[in-house]
Every structure is written in C-alpha cells, then in structure tokens.
Amino acid sequence: MEKKKPHYALDTIRATFVSVQALRITKTSTQCAEALGLELKHIVAIIQGMTREQFYKSMTSYASSAIWQDVYHVPYGTIVLYVKFTTDAEGYLVIGFKDKEKQ
DSSP states (O other), X not given: OEESSOSSOHHHHXXXXXXXXXXXXXXXXXXXXXXXXXXXXXHHHHHHHOOGGGEEEXXXXXXXXXXXXXXXXXXXXXXXXXXXXXXETTEEEEEEEEEGGGO
C-alpha cells in the first residue's frame, strides 16, 4: 500500500538523528552511502537539511502491511538521493540511502 502523506514526522526524525552517535542506519545503507563518498557525518547533515517538499511517498514494507516506510528524494550535488526511513522496536531507522538513479 502507498500514500502521498508522510507516515512519520520529519521534524521528529531530524530531532532523533542529530549526531553520528544517534544515527541508526542499516549496514546496506551505510555501504551505499560510502560508495557515494559519504561518511556518517554527511548522512546526519543531509538528514538535518531535508525538507517536507522532498517527501516522495509512504509505503508499507513487503514483509508486513503494518510497517510503514517514508521515502524522500533529496538533491545532493549532481545526484538525487533516495532516502527511506522506518521504525522498529528501538525507534527510527534509515533503511535506504542511495543514488535514486541506481536503485
């Protein structure tokens, strides 16, 4: 299922990921970011600069229709990043961070 309204409040996500120590990100997302030459501190800065206008869609996960994921398309230099957030038992989690054109 998809919807065109964010499931999670971007302000809350930004308030959660204020530092590298607070960042929760999957290994795959970290590897994708590193392939783009980005470090964790860059990911935090990109998240801090995100806006509601960059929201693309909210979708349920393939595994469960109860788990929502918010997708943003974030311009960064000459590319557009595909950034996806969800939550789990520990809170917010970055589960997608890659070049939108190579997804």
